[in-house]
Amino acid sequence: MEEMTEQERQLVDWLADMNEDDAIDLARRMLLEEGANPLRVLELCRAGMDIVGKRFEEGEYFLPELVLAGEMLETIGAIAKPLITHAPGEEPKKLGRVLIGTVHGDLHDIGKNIVSFMLDINGFEVKDIGVDVPVQTFLKEIDAYKPDVIGLSGFLTLAFDAMKETIAAIDGAGLRGSTKIMIGGGQIDETVRSYTGADAFGTNAVDAVSLCKRWVGVAA
Template sequence: MKNEFVEALANLQENEAITIAQKMLESGTMAEEVLELAQQGVDIIGKRYENGEYFLPDLIMAGEILKEIASLVKPRLSKGATARRLGKVLIGTVEGDVHDIGKNIVSFMLEVNGFEVLDLGVDVPPAKFVEAIKEFQPQVVALSGLLTVAFDAMKDTVNAIKEAGLRDKVKIMIGGGQCNENVRQYAGADAYGKDAVEAVALAKKWIGGE
């Protein structure tokens, strides 16, 4: 059943993947294990996208399936899993950009790997990031953006965090289709994560989980 679940997710078979996830949970499979299996499926989806087998609509579909699976799994996560949280990550798509598939996959992968994640959604103004940092007190802030217009918004957000006197309290990563090292330097972020796996690795490195 576990292999079937990974395959169904990787093949974007929504109903089948969700049905198998439900059956696994009902038959006693730990919620954490279902998340680990989902991560395997996401890894395959990512590789197929990189190889040109999948396209943006496929990633959007994957994001929707993951949301459904996450809603099944989250209520069943053990208290121990919450207690083992490595740290807090604040994430959002910056102002002027409404793309969320990449952000959703990063959020999901961070949660799978033991982080407490606060997702502010899309088109998030700098002031909202600043307010959330004060309230949520994350160690890491992840700024997402697919469009080139997001670059200025990322820079504005980093500057707003600086002006609020919070810059030395958080590590900032950026990510998204058009992002690269030059954009990182322009925005004033600490690192650029090219995909969800790298985002998780950065968060672990910064928070000391690895």
Template sequence: MQDLVNAMADMMEDKVIELTNQYLDEGQDPVAIFRAYQEAMEEIGRRFEANTYFVPELIMAGEMMKTGSELIKPHLKNDAEDGPAKIGKFLLATIEGDIHDIGKNIVGMMMDLNGFEVMDLGVDVPADVIIEKAREFNPDIIGVSGLLTLAFDPMKGLVEKLQEAGLRDGFKVLIGGAQIDEQVSEYVGADAFVTDAVAGVNICKEWMAA
């Protein structure tokens, strides 16, 4: 299915849908088709890291993946209707005081496409709500987004409240945003920081593999 991988990696949306329908009509394994989409997403991620693709390409790729999944899902067996098994759980939110969601949404999409079960709490989410949902969802990783410098203190407050609740050792905490750096990550007490979605996926996959 390399032609499907290539078509998606090259942003040929019509060709991707045509090939997907063709493979399904031929009776090809729907899970194998889904994995071709994942392989294409990995290539798109590499191009993003190399600065040959940018945010619009990531968004377009996500739309292609969503459309493809809708085509593939009816062909999956009941015992595998969600495709390949999930590799971990990822809780995601934009921290209280910040309403930016484009970066968060891209991270959520990329994490989902790379095998994580994602719970997205939205924007302007207080630390107490994140902790409450973490108790319910029991994620492996808590991802917190914040574009504004005003988000740094609420992020720090979240980590402190996790510690106070005796929950800090139960989760990896990943923070993200264009203005976040190593110094901010240390101030917040996070396990890692990222400034783009692809790097975040790579870090989370490394954590789960370990």
């Protein structure tokens, strides 16, 4: 990420420190009064969320902080998204469909929300089916939505078994076909990817966007 101005650093700090009112006021002012680039503001939000994630891993933050961080992101996103401009008269064609959800037994949605958000602003049609999603719900949604990519999210280590179970069920129901499956969240690496049977894993939202672009044949 390029060098931050003092104001930008202030926004990241306030987001990371759970200073909700100040962070939202500053983001609103940057976007609506100062004409800041909305993608840049979203990038700052991501930087703030990265710090929140680290503090959570280190036991400094707990679930209520994660929930609040997600709410701040949603509020700022709602202001920033309509400001992302496309060429006049050009309604961007969606690159592909992504179905995303947090696997059963896991209630974390910050990472998932950030991934959904980043995919959305990068031109994908995203259907987010929430947290603690039972295997059967995934099967039903995949059958109805026919996604190009399925994203399974999970922050806790117990989510790895739920991911494995979900992917095995997708295979068993004959729903995998040409659909690619990516996993993300928490401590996910190649060993976990191999264990769950997913096609790939991402360590952050940028990875997820790159994977999806590659899979639908668009240069990342």
